[in-house]
Amino acid sequence: MTWSLALSVGIDELDAQHRALLDLLNQLHSSVTDGLTRQRQLELLGELAEYTKIHFAVEESLMRIFGYPDYERHKTQHEGLIRNMVDLQQRLDQGREEVDAALMRHLRHWLIDHILQSDQDYSRFFLAAGALAKHAKPSWSTRIWDHLQFCSAKCWS
Numbered sequence: 001m002t003w004s005l006a007l008s009v010g011i012d013e014l015d016a017q018h019r020a021l022l023d024l025l026n027q028l029h030s031s032v033t034d035g036l037t038r039q040r041q042l043e044l045l046g047e048l049a050e051y052t053k054i055h056f057a058v059e060e061s062l063m064r065i066f067g068y069p070d071y072e073r074h075k076t077q078h079e080g081l082i083r084n085m086v087d088l089q090q091r092l093d094q095g096r097e098e099v100d101a102a103l104m105r106h107l108r109h110w111l112i113d114h115i116l117q118s119d120q121d122y123s124r125f126f127l128a129a130g131a132l133a134k135h136a137k138p139s140w141s142t143r144i145w146d147h148l149q150f151c152s153a154k155c156w157s
Contacts, residue, residue, distance in 0.1 A: 001026060001108055007115050009123035012134050017055045018115055024048040025111065029104050041099040042092055048107075049085045056082070059122070066129045068122055077118060081110060 003019045028044040030036075056078040063071040091097040127133065 001029075001112075007112070009115070009119050010127055010133050011123055011131060014059070014119070014123070017051075017058065018119075020051060021048070021055060021111060024051055025104075025107055028099065028107075032099050032101070032104060038099075042089070045085075045089060045092065045099065049082075049089065052085065053082060059119075062126060062131070063122060066126050066131065068125055070121065074118055074122065077114065081114075 001022055003022055007018060007022075008015050009018070024044065024047055028041065028048060031041045031044050060071070060075055060078065062068075063074065068074070088097065088103070092099065097103070
């Protein structure tokens with residue numbers, strides 16, 4: 001799955017995080033189609049789950065800062081996905097489920113629908129409330145994630 005402007009929420013930092021989520025999802029998909037080990041698939045799913053939590057924390061922080069009126073509903077959606085991912089990880093760890101095409105379709109569907117619907121709603125609100133589309137520096141969450149990705153690939157291998 002590739003990033004397109006149709007998925008943009010108009011705020012560079014959030015778009016960058018959404019692209020990172022798509023990239024992790026694509027890596028997980030490739031691990032299935034390329035026949036990588038189950039252990040590697042579980043690691044990639046873990047990375048996707050952790051980055052998703054970081055991204056949701058950023059979105060929810062912005063919602064509180066800007067006084068987003070639909071915060072509770074959006075937060076409930078986030079909590080539901082996190083619960084589903086934790087349950088999925090447990091089922092996978094116990095060998096009761098496989099990372100397969102059906103699971104990949106479900107994750108892609110949820111992410112795309114969430115960005116195109118719920119995230120578009122908050123982005124219009126944020127921009128109308130004075131959020132800037134561009135920032136000179138990446139956020140703390142992006143810098144931390146990039147550092148962790150760099151270190152996991154270079155520092156601890």
